[in-house]
Amino acid sequence: xxxxxxxxxxxxxxxxxxxxxxxxxxxxxxxxxxxxxxxxxxxxxxxxxxxxxxxxxxxxxxxxxxxxxxxxxxxxxxxxxxxxxxxxxxxxxxxxxxxxxxxxxxxxxxxxxxxxxxxxxxxxxxxxxxxxxxxxxxxxxxxxxxxxxxxxxxxxxxxxxxxxxxxxxxxxxxxxxxxxxxxxxxxxxxxxxxxxxxxxxxxxxxxxxxxxxxxxxxxxxxxxxxxxxxxxxxxxxxxxxxxxxxxxxxxxxxxxxxxxxxxxxxxxxxxxxxxxxxxxxxxxxxxxxxxxxxxxxxxxxxxxxxxxxxxxxxxxxxxxxxxxxxxxxxxxxxxxxxxxxxxxxxxxxx
Numbered sequence: 230x231x232x233x234x235x236x237x238x239x240x241x242x243x244x245x246x247x248x249x250x251x252x253x254x255x256x257x258x259x260x261x262x263x264x265x266x267x268x269x270x271x272x273x274x275x276x277x278x279x280x281x282x283x284x285x286x287x288x289x290x291x292x293x294x295x296x297x298x299x300x301x302x303x304x305x306x307x308x309x310x311x312x313x314x315x316x317x318x319x320x321x322x323x324x325x326x327x328x329x330x331x332x333x334x335x336x337x338x339x340x341x342x343x344x345x346x347x348x349x350x351x352x353x354x355x356x357x358x359x360x361x362x363x364x365x366x367x368x369x370x371x372x373x374x375x376x377x378x379x380x381x382x383x384x385x386x387x388x389x390x391x392x393x394x395x396x397x398x399x400x401x402x403x404x405x406x407x408x409x410x411x412x413x414x415x416x417x418x419x420x421x422x423x424x425x426x427x428x429x430x431x432x433x434x435x436x437x438x439x440x441x442x443x444x445x446x447x448x449x450x451x452x453x454x455x456x457x458x459x460x461x462x463x464x465x466x467x468x469x470x471x472x473x474x475x476x477x478x479x480x481x482x483x484x485x486x487x488x489x490x491x492x493x494x495x496x497x498x499x500x501x502x503x504x505x506x507x508x509x510x511x512x513x514x515x516x517x518x519x520x521x522x523x524x525x526x527x528x529x530x531x532x533x534x535x536x537x538x539x540x541x542x543x544x545x546x547x548x549x550x551x552x553x554x555x556x557x558x559x560x561x562x563x564x565x566x567x568x569x570x571x572x573x574x575x576x577x578x579x
Contacts, residue, residue, distance in 0.1 A: 269325070272326075285362075288386075290396065314329055355370065406420030407468055418488050424458025426456040538572075
């Protein structure tokens with residue numbers, strides 16, 4: 230059967246193939262596909278649904294919930310046609326459900342066209358299908374997520390009668406070990422022994438040679454600016470990055486965030502200027518673009534914290550709590566500065 234594929238999966242597969250040297254990206258894509266296949270096998274084939282469909286236009290559909298959320302149906306309707314049988318009211322985490330849709334018996338020149346919506350913590354998913362009287366079948370999955378943890382793909386089967394559709398929502402991998410520095414209040418990566426450079430812990434250090442003595446040559450033995458590393462406090466935060474999951478699904482995320490290779494802080498890399506780094510000069514980003522969700526007139530999900538802001542001076546992401554705004558590499562003890570009208574970022578934590 231010829232299938233039309235719409236959604237995220239081709240983008241993820243294409244990205245993995247084009248990054249042959251990126252084993253992490255390819256491995257994560259394969260893991261997601263294996264998880265989806267396991268859920269699909271538990272649902273079996275669609276024969277029980279297909280046997281009940283008996284009108285000129287009909288659809289048998291699977292919904293695969295490859296997330297840790299319980300999805301509850303919140304809305305369903307047909308533009309033309311009826312359910313037979315209806316979608317499940319609840320789809321448990323890491324499981325799926327099936328339903329049928331068909332044109333009304335005796336109706337002329339109408340198709341099976343409808344939608345069903347599901348909600349979970351911080352997620353709303355819209356599953357649409359269209360098996361028209363004339364023209365190509367189509368299906369759309371749209372998701373709105375306050376946490377940015379989820380993606381989707383859709384498969385729309387061909388044929389007038391008993392066309393098979395599949396909708397998948399999956400949870401993307403995230404990188405942990407992101408912490409708030411108790412001294413400068415910026416978000417930094419804490420997953421390695423080196424803790425980067427903190428602008429609140431400035432010191433003078435001496436360039437030394439291999440034996441510990443003063444290094445000879447230009448600048449040898451002279452104090453140069455430097456700092457001690459960040460010190461963690463509070464939650465462990467989790468970020469996803471664009472190298473493994475494709476572009477964000479909606480407009481409540483910004484992607485050009487990078488980890489600075491010198492100070493280990495997360496900084497905004499979406500402009501030619503690179504802010505100010507406590508390691509000297511501007512920030513220097515690694516190859517990954519991290520996705521950072523922001524508040525978009527929606528409630529916070531469980532285990533999500535807002536009041537994270539981008540500093541207009543150093544370009545780091547810092548936690549705005551109270552009158553003390555940490556220490557900025559550009560402004561020093563004056564602390565970070567931000568535009569109150571700018572995005573209010575919300576980070577996922579465990």
